[in-house]
Every structure is written in structure tokens, then in C-alpha cells.
Amino acid sequence: MDVAAFDVGLLQATIARALRRGGDFAEVFVEDRDSLGLRLEDGRVEQTSGGREVGAAVRLLSGEHTYYAYSDALDEAGMTAAADAVAAAVRVGGGSAVVDLGLVRSDPGRHAVIVPPETVAIVRKAQLVRAGDEAARAAGAEVAQVIVGYGDTRQKVLIANSLGDLMYDDRTRTRFTAHVVARRGDVIQTGHETVGGSAGFELLGESTARAVATTAAQKALVMLDSRPAPVGAMPVVMANGFGGTLFHEACGHGLEADAIAKGASIYAGKMGEVVAAPIVSAFDDGALPNGWGSQAFDDEGVPTQKTLVIEDGRLTGYLYDRLRAREAGAAPTGNGRRQSFRHVPIPRMTTTYIAPGNASADDIIAATPRGFYAKSLAGGQVEPASGNFVFGVAEGYLIENGRLTTPLRGATLVGNGIDILMRIDMIAADFDVKTGVCGKDGQGVPVGTGQATLRIAEMTVGGTG
Amino acid sequence: MFDILDAVLERARAKGASAVEVFAERSTSRRIKVYRQEVEQLTAAQRRGLGVRVFAGGAVGHAYTSDLSDGALDAVVQRAVDHAAVSDPDEFVALPEPAGAPADVHPFDERLTLATDERRIELALSVEAAALAADPRVKTVEDTMYADGDGEVFIASSAGVRGSYRANQCYAFAYVLAEEDGQVETGYSYTVGRALEELDPAACGREAAERACRLLGARKCPSMKAPVVLDPFVSAAFFGVLSAALTADAVQKGRSLFAGREGRQVAGEILELVDDGTLPDGLDSAPFDGEGTPCRRTPLISGGVLQGFLYDTYTGRKAGRGSTGNGLRGSYSGLPGVHPTNLVVSGRATPLADIVAGLERGLLVTDAVGVHSGANPISGEFSVGISGVLIEGGKLTTPVHEVTLAGDIISMLTNVRALGDDARWVPGGSILTPSVVIDGMAIGGT
Numbered sequence: 037m038d039v040a041a042f043d044v045g046l047l048q049a050t051i052a053r054a055l056r057r058g059g060d061f062a063e064v065f066v067e068d069r070d071s072l073g074l075r076l077e078d079g080r081v082e083q084t085s086g087g088r089e090v091g092a093a094v095r096l097l098s099g100e101h102t103y104y105a106y107s108d109a110l111d112e113a114g115m116t117a118a119a120d121a122v123a124a125a126v127r128v129g130g131g132s133a134v135v136d137l138g139l140v141r142s143d144p145g146r147h148a149v150i151v152p153p154e155t156v157a158i159v160r161k162a163q164l165v166r167a168g169d170e171a172a173r174a175a176g177a178e179v180a181q182v183i184v185g186y187g188d189t190r191q192k193v194l195i196a197n198s199l200g201d202l203m204y205d206d207r208t209r210t211r212f213t214a215h216v217v218a219r220r221g222d223v224i225q226t227g228h229e230t231v232g233g234s235a236g237f238e239l240l241g242e243s244t245a246r247a248v249a250t251t252a253a254q255k256a257l258v259m260l261d262s263r264p265a266p267v268g269a270m271p272v273v274m275a276n277g278f279g280g281t282l283f284h285e286a287c288g289h290g291l292e293a294d295a296i297a298k299g300a301s302i303y304a305g306k307m308g309e310v311v312a313a314p315i316v317s318a319f320d321d322g323a324l325p326n327g328w329g330s331q332a333f334d335d336e337g338v339p340t341q342k343t344l345v346i347e348d349g350r351l352t353g354y355l356y357d358r359l360r361a362r363e364a365g366a367a368p369t370g371n372g373r374r375q376s377f378r379h380v381p382i383p384r385m386t387t388t389y390i391a392p393g394n395a396s397a398d399d400i401i402a403a404t405p406r407g408f409y410a411k412s413l414a415g416g417q418v419e420p421a422s423g424n425f426v427f428g429v430a431e432g433y434l435i436e437n438g439r440l441t442t443p444l445r446g447a448t449l450v451g452n453g454i455d456i457l458m459r460i461d462m463i464a465a466d467f468d469v470k471t472g473v474c475g476k477d478g479q480g481v482p483v484g485t486g487q488a489t490l491r492i493a494e495m496t497v498g499g500t501g
Numbered sequence: 502m503f504d505i506l507d508a509v510l511e512r513a514r515a516k517g518a519s520a521v522e523v524f525a526e527r528s529t530s531r532r533i534k535v536y537r538q539e540v541e542q543l544t545a546a547q548r549r550g551l552g553v554r555v556f557a558g559g560a561v562g563h564a565y566t567s568d569l570s571d572g573a574l575d576a577v578v579q580r581a582v583d584h585a586a587v588s589d590p591d592e593f594v595a596l597p598e599p600a601g602a603p604a605d606v607h608p609f610d611e612r613l614t615l616a617t618d619e620r621r622i623e624l625a626l627s628v629e630a631a632a633l634a635a636d637p638r639v640k641t642v643e644d645t646m647y648a649d650g651d652g653e654v655f656i657a658s659s660a661g662v663r664g665s666y667r668a669n670q671c672y673a674f675a676y677v678l679a680e681e682d683g684q685v686e687t688g689y690s691y692t693v694g695r696a697l698e699e700l701d702p703a704a705c706g707r708e709a710a711e712r713a714c715r716l717l718g719a720r721k722c723p724s725m726k727a728p729v730v731l732d733p734f735v736s737a738a739f740f741g742v743l744s745a746a747l748t749a750d751a752v753q754k755g756r757s758l759f760a761g762r763e764g765r766q767v768a769g770e771i772l773e774l775v776d777d778g779t780l781p782d783g784l785d786s787a788p789f790d791g792e793g794t795p796c797r798r799t800p801l802i803s804g805g806v807l808q809g810f811l812y813d814t815y816t817g818r819k820a821g822r823g824s825t826g827n828g829l830r831g832s833y834s835g836l837p838g839v840h841p842t843n844l845v846v847s848g849r850a851t852p853l854a855d856i857v858a859g860l861e862r863g864l865l866v867t868d869a870v871g872v873h874s875g876a877n878p879i880s881g882e883f884s885v886g887i888s889g890v891l892i893e894g895g896k897l898t899t900p901v902h903e904v905t906l907a908g909d910i911i912s913m914l915t916n917v918r919a920l921g922d923d924a925r926w927v928p929g930g931s932i933l934t935p936s937v938v939i940d941g942m943a944i945g946g947t
Contacts, residue, residue, distance in 0.1 A: 074587070077754060078754055079589075080588075080589040080591060081587060081588050081589045082561075082588060082589065082591070083561075083563065083588070083836055084561075084562055084563065084584035084585070084587050084588045085562075085563035085564065085565070085584065085836055086563075086564055086565075086580060086584060087552070087564045087565030087566055087577065087580065087834055088565075088566050088567070088568065088573070088576075088577075089550065089565075089566070089567040089834065090567055090568050091567060100539070100541065101539065101540055101541065101542070101543075102541065102542040102543070103542075103543050103544075104542065104543065104544040104545070105544065105545040105546065106544075106546050106547070107546075107547045108547065108548055108549050108550060108567040108568075109547075109549075110568075114547075117547070118545075121545040122545075125540075125543050125545075125618065158583060158584070158586075158587045159587055161587075162587045180755050181754055181755045181756060217755060217756060217879060219755070223880075224758070224879055224880040224881075225880060226879055226880070265884075267724055267905075267907075267943075267945040268724075268945075269947075298536070298641060298643050299640070299641060299678075300641070300643045300678060378546065378548070380542060380544060415871075416871055417870045417871045417886075418870075419687055419870065421643065421678050421685045421687055422684075422685045422686070422687070424870070424886070424902070424903055425870075425886070426870045426871035426885060426886030426905070427871070428871060428884065445880075445882065446882045446883075446884050446907060447884065448871065448884035448885065448886065448905055448907070450886050450903055450904075450905055450945075451903075452903070496903070496905075496945070498884050498886075498904075498905025498907055498945040499884060499907060499945070
């Protein structure tokens with residue numbers, strides 16, 4: 037079936053059915069997702085898998101209550117069952133509503149897909165992962181294992197609600213990842229690199245695949261010469277790109293309006309206050325052209341936008357979905373996202389980043405007599421309530437006399453979101469964005485994280501040395 | 502459902518695919534979140550779908566669909582055939598053969614089918630109420646959730662594998678924020694079972710509150726090398742990460758720090774580690790795995806000595822042996838991969854109070870942040886953020902936070918010196934573990 041040509045009468049009937057016993061907002065989310073994944077490990081394309089998942093969800097809001105039901109079937113029976121399930125749960129509210137639905141389609145030029153992945157033979161996609169494997173193995177004799185992945189997804193969504201919105205969006209995402217293990221005797225180190233976007237197969241030529249895999253291999257090889265990281269407080273220089281994960285985890289999650297509403301964020305009640313050093317401005321941009329974390333509408337049909345969250349050190353914005361915006365009397369910011377029809381939309385980041393400054397990365401390192409240089413992070417976790425976080429460093433170096441010296445392994449960065457932002461004292465101009473999948477409440481969504489090289493005057497480094 | 506599986510096998514045969522396996526599931530689930538004694542969210546779900554594996558000339562292709570119409574079944578078979586054509590052949594890839602009678606496991610409790618939404622909501626509300634009442638310093642219960650699931654899986658293959666079973670489970674969870682003098686600390690707890698009657702909402706709420714409150718007033722502590730006591734939640738997180746290195750998949754691909762150590766001492770002599778997919782109270786117990794192989798009990802570490810690894814059909818063939826029934830699937834859309842079922846950590850137990858009393862200086866670790874990101878299962882190195890309570894002169898004294906715990910998995914296992922008498926199930930990976938005492942850990946503080 038074609039989601040774009042879905043029966044509008046059935047959508048209207050489902051909304052009315054969901055609202056018949058009460059509630060003040062009803063929505064139907066129809067999804068058709070087609071995915072392909074190739075994985076190469078041990079020199080072999082070993083798991084080629086793909087498929088199609090279709091389904092629909094009905095959501096009913098009644099005051100601050102959310103009722104949600106979904107089914108893997110897109111037929112009338114499935115929709116009716118879902119509408120009945122939410123209607124049965126509601127206890128208070130108005131009556132039914134008949135809505136007019138006028139279709140709005142997303143502008144296909146917004147995140148242009150030049151070569152739709154489904155028009156490319158799977159054999160060519162397999163060639164990409166083989167090229168990546170070859171490039172990574174050519175990077176050095178100590179490369180012990182190479183895992184290369186290719187994935188593409190086409191997700192068509194149709195969102196209808198009792199406000200009369202009927203939005204159709206057609207989203208294509210493409211991604212290539214490389215994970216390399218290097219070994220010297222008993223020492224094993226790993227390196228990871230990725231590229232992805234809301235774009236088609238044009239994003240990934242063979243040269244791109246080779247470059248990504250080579251970078252991952254070099255990270256692993258460099259770390260073979262590493263020694264255990266020291267323990268203690270010191271200046272930390274975070275490299276561009278992957279360093280943005282720190283802002284995403286340590287600050288971004290605290291700006292999501294559900295954490296704000298529950299007082300479970302250090303940023304609650306701090307609008308307009310100083311939460312960062314004056315040189316820090318930051319954005320969440322769901323409209324970034326072809327960004328991995330971008331789409332035309334969010335998963336509630338609200339157009340995505342570029343939101344200024346911190347301006348010159350002051351808190352200026354939170355990230356809202358419809359529910360939390362309604363509660364707060366604010367406008368939704370296009371951050372209502374869900375992993376699929378099986379998930380309730382919640383406030384989520386898109387591409388979140390600290391805006392670039394004017395310094396150069398070399399100047400920042402040169403201005404640091406002794407410190408820690410975090411070139412790439414392994415990922416991390418944060419408790420939004422306290423802002424405390426911990427990050428693993430995948431690739432780190434000691435800074436001595438203003439120069440990068442020994443590679444350091446086993447380091448973690450530990451700290452508190454606000455403390456760290458307050459201590460940023462230099463920001464370079466070398467802005468870059470990396471792709472990732474962010475997990476929250478059991479839902480994974482594609483996000484971009486970015487920043488330029490920047491320095492945190494003092495931060496706790498945990499290591500084994 | 503078997504008529505649909507048979508239809509897929511028939512279509513595959515018609516397309517010339519001679520070795521085919523179909524795995525299907527259908528399930529219903531409920532999830533209820535409450536906040537401030539009101540229902541915040543109620544989700545009712547129906548899920549169904551199937552996945553097809555086609556084996557051709559040593560290569561495997563996989564495809565899945567949630568649409569079970571005739572046209573969709575035809576498409577999914579064709580895709581699996583196409584995917585097999587681009588995968589590289591491997592002499593050990595083969596359709597799993599029937600491997601005996603399913604394990605005598607019945608992971609289904611009829612009582613859960615009688616649960617009403619009213620009772621589910623009541624249970625979730627009582628978890629939150631218990632947390633709020635436990636201590637005046639509880640600021641809010643950020644997350645209180647009740648969830649259950651009831652699902653059937655079906656498998657059929659052209660080799661004659663054929664089976665199905667039904668499983669259900671339920672759990673409740675609370676995540677508490679406690680506040681004192683402007684400092685916020687967090688704590689959580691779970692209660693799990695196969696029937697509402699098996700859950701203990703009051704204990705769940707109370708424990709989550711206690712875990713948050715006992716960290717209030719926490720500061721950083723000085724850096725030191727000292728024994729640590731990992732409580733069951735933290736222990737489970739570590740064993741969850743290191744279990745990935747105990748799969749034959751990791752070993753055969755050079756990704757395991759345990760490779761080549763079979764028969765060698767890898768842990769303190771006291772430690773026993775077993776994977777057991779047949780335990781009646783294990784949430785991940787089942788009659789068979791995602792390839793139709795019966796689940797069983799597999800010793801991994803005994804007396805501190807590495808006994809072996811976990812296998813699915815492919816890794817078993819590669820190693821010249823059979824599967825251990827650990828070819829698990831996350832859902833119909835996933836391929837089987839080698840994963841643990843229920844992990845059980847055991848050994849001679851010492852009362853927890855005696856463990857603490859016997860330590861001149863140490864740290865009871867009650868929360869670890871970043872175990873999954875801060876621990877590298879390949880190199881075995883880890884460095885994680887922890888919170889807990891200092892042990893001084895045999896007594897629990899000051900709470901600490903924002904400190905790190907670093908080391909490597911093998912040294913950590915080797916230094917396991919004692920086990921507590923407080924074994925409990927921790928969900929998320931279905932791990933049964935007591936508190937674990939480890940000597941000489943690097944704690945990074947001020």
C-alpha cells in the first residue's frame with residue numbers, strides 16, 4: 037500500500053473514534069519503513085538483512101495524560117482496535133470531533149535525495165563495504181579485525197491529528213560505519229568512524245568509504261602506542277566533531293522539555309540565566325540540510341527549526357514536543373520525535389552543537405602547557421537531574437608544552453554539565469558534525485552532534501596510570 | 502500461524518531455495534507510566550511479523566516483514582533470496598538441523614492474562630507512593646513504570662525444525678530523585694515476575710528511595726587503590742558487559758579478551774558463572790532459542806577457571822561442536838546472534854555485614870554510570886563514573902560521587918575475593934548476582 041495515498045476517510049474516522057469518550061487531542065501516525073543493512077566482518081559480507089515494517093499508532097491526549105496504542109496492521113481492523121484501546125482508557129473530557137484534513141507534503145528539496153538507495157543494486161552497496169575493509173587492512177599490519185557496515189532506510193510517514201493537520205514526509209537516510217581492532221601482542225585497541233545523512237546513495241562514494249575506514253584504522257593503530265591515562269584535574273581540549281557528544285549528553289538532555297517539566301534537569305527554572313561561559317552559544321537544528329538528525333517535520337508533524345538554546349552564555353531555549361509545549365504555554369520547536377510507530381513521541385535533540393568561535397585548533401593546543409586532548413569520545417552517560425556525566429575517551433593524547441605527545445588509553449572524563457560549560461575558555465573555528473544514534477526511554481533516534489575544537493579550563497580525567 | 506510459516510516455506514521452495522527457515526512472533530504488551538499519582542502514559546500494543554533466512558551455497562540472506570499478506574510473503578522470500586546472493590559464502594554457514602526435544606521450561610503464567618488495566622495502574626501508583634513515603638528528602642519520582650508482555654514465537658524450517666511457545670513477564674521500575682541542601686542524587690529499583698502477584702511494589706519504591714537518599718551529602722573522595730564492594734545492580738552491569746566476550750562469536754573474530762584462555766584461571770577461585778536458559782524464575786528462559794535449538798545450562802567460569810563459551814549453530818560448527826542454545830533473536834526483524842540467556846553469578850556466600858565489617862578501608866559501589874560506554878569489551882579496559890558509600894574501620898561512613906573506577910576486566914575478575922549473601926535478579930540482561938568484593942581497584946577522585 038502507499039502511505040501517501042492513505043484513505044483520508046479512515047484517518048478521520050479513527051481520530052473521531054479515539055476522541056468519542058473524551059480527550060482533547062488525537063493523532064494517527066502511519067509509517068512504512070523499508071531498511072537494508074549490510075555488515076562485513078572477518079573479510080566477509082556476512083549478514084545481509086532488510087525488510088519492511090508497516091504500522092499505525094493512535095495517540096490520545098487528555099490533560100496531561102497520554103494514551104497510546106499501535107498495531108502492525110494498516111487495515112481498518114487494526115486502526116479501529118487502536119482507537120478503541122485509547123478511547124477505553126480515557127476518563128474525562130469532551131466528545132467527538134470531526135476534522136477536516138488537508139494534506140501537506142514535505143518539500144522534497146529540503147533534504148534532497150539525488151540517488152535513491154533503492155535504485156542502487158545491492159551488489160554496489162556490498163562493493164562499498166568491501167572497499168572499506170580493504171582500505172582499513174591496508175592501513176597497517178597490526179589491523180586485526182575490521183567491521184564495516186552500510187545501512188539505508190526509507191521511512192514514509194503520514195501524521196493526521198484533531199487540529200486538522202495532515203502531514204506527509206518521505207525520509208531517506210544513508211550511513212556507513214567502520215570499526216577497526218588493532219592488536220600488538222596482548223594490547224588490543226579499537227577505532228571507530230562513521231558518515232551519514234538524510235541523503236541518498238550520493239553521500240557514499242567508494243573514496244568516502246575508504247577514507248572513513250582508514251580513519252577508523254588509524255585511530256586504533258595510534259592507540260597501540262598509548263599508555264594509561266593519568267588521573268586528576270587538568271585542562272581538557274576537546275577536538276571538533278565527536279567532541280560534540282559531550283555537549284549532547286551533558287547539556288542537551290537537560291534542555292529537553294520533559295526533563296524540565298519534571299524538575300529533573302539542572303536547567304529547569306534557569307531561563308535567561310548564565311549557564312555557560314560568555315563565549316558559548318549553542319543550537320539545536322532539526323532543519324540542517326541533509327543532516328543525519330534532520331527531517332522536514334518532526335514525528336508530530338511540526339516543522340523542524342533551528343533553535344538557539346544558549347546565547348553568549350545565557351539559557352535561551354528548551355526543546356519541546358507538542359505535549360510539553362502545551363503544558364508550558366510555549367510553541368513546539370519540532371523536537372517531538374519517535375523511533376517508530378511503536379514509540380510515543382517525546383522531546384529529543386536533532387543536531388545539537390556549540391557554535392564555532394574564532395581561534396584555531398593549533399592555537400588552543402599551543403596555549404595549553406599541560407593537559408589532555410580528547411580527539412574522539414567513546415560515548416557516555418549523564419544524569420540530567422544532577423548534570424553529572426561520564427565519558428569514555430576512544431582516542432586521547434597528553435598535551436605537554438603546547439604540543440600533542442603520548443597517546444593515552446583508558447581515560448574517562450567526569451564532570452558536571454554546567455561546571456564544564458562555565459569553564460570553556462577557548463573555541464576554534466573548525467566546526468564539524470558527527471552522526472550517532474541517541475537512546476532515551478528505550479527509543480533510538482538519529483542525531484548529529486557537533487562543535488569546533490574547544491578548551492575546558494579544568495576537568496577531571498579518570499585513568500589507570 | 503504455522504499455516505503462514507508453511508506458506509513461506511512453500512514459496513521459497515518454488516523459488517528454488519532449498520534451505521529456508523521462518524521465525525515469526527505475535528505479541529501484546531502494556532506499558533503504564535505514572536507521575537504524581539496520576540497516569541501519565543498508557544500504551545497498548547499489538548505486534549506481529551516474520552523473518553526469513555535463506556541459505557544458498559554457504560551464504561545466508563535475511564529479510565523480514567510485518568505485513569503478512571500474500572503479496573508481502575512473496576516479497577519477503579524474494580528479498581531473502583536476493584540478500585543471500587550478495588553475502589559471501591562460508592563453509593560453516595548452514596541451516597540449523599533439529600537438535601532434540603525443547604527444554605522443559607514453561608515461561609508463561611496464566612495469572613498475568615487476567616490482569617486488568619485498573620490493577621496495573623494501581624500497582625504502578627503503589628510503587629510511586631512507596632517511594633514518596635519512604636523519606637522526606639524524596640523530591641520526585643521521575644519515572645515510575647509498569648510494563649508487561651505476552652508473546653508467542655513460532656519457528657519452522659525446511660530441515661524439519663518446528664516449534665512454538667508462549668512466554669510472558671511483567672515488571673515495575675522506579676527512578677527517584679532525592680534532594681538535600683541543593684544536592685540531587687538518584688536511585689532506582691525494579692521488581693520482576695510473571696504475574697502481578699509476584700511483584701513487590703512497596704519494596705521497589707522504598708528501595709529506589711533509599712538508594713537515592715543514602716547518596717545525599719556525597720562528595721568526591723581522595724584517589725586510592727582499595728577494595729570495592731559492587732552491589733548486585735553494579736555487579737550485573739559489569740557481568741553484562743563482560744559476557745559479550747564469553748560468546749564464541751567474539752572469540753572467533755578476535756574480539757574477546759578470553760580467547761585462548763579456556764582451562765585457565767581467569768577469576769578468583771570463589772567465582773562461578775553459568776549461563777542457564779532453563780531456570781524457572783529466569784526472565785530469559787525458553788524451551789528453545791531463535792534457531793530452534795533447546796536452551797540449556799552452560800558453565801562459563803568454575804572455581805575461577807574458564808570452562809568454555811556460548812555458541813549458536815554457526816559458531817558451533819566453526820568450532821567443531823554443537824550450539825549451546827544461545828542463538829537469540831531480539832525480534833522477528835533481527836538475525837540470531839550469540840547472546841547469553843540468564844547469567845548466574847554464584848560462589849560461597851559471606852553475609853554482607855561481615856564483608857563490610859572486615860574492610861579497614863574500601864568503597865561500596867551502588868551506582869556506576871557509563872559501564873556500557875566506559876568499558877571496552879574487546880580490550881577489557883574500563884573506566885566508569887561511580888557513586889557509593891565509603892567503608893572505614895569496618896563501617897559504612899560517608900557517601901561519595903563523581904569519582905571513577907578504572908581497571909581491566911581480567912585483573913578485576915582475578916581479584917574477586919568474596920561474594921555477598923544478597924543474590925538477586927537484575928533485569929536488563931537477566932542476571933542473578935550477589936554483591937561482589939574486589940581487591941585493589943583504582944578509584945580516581947580528588
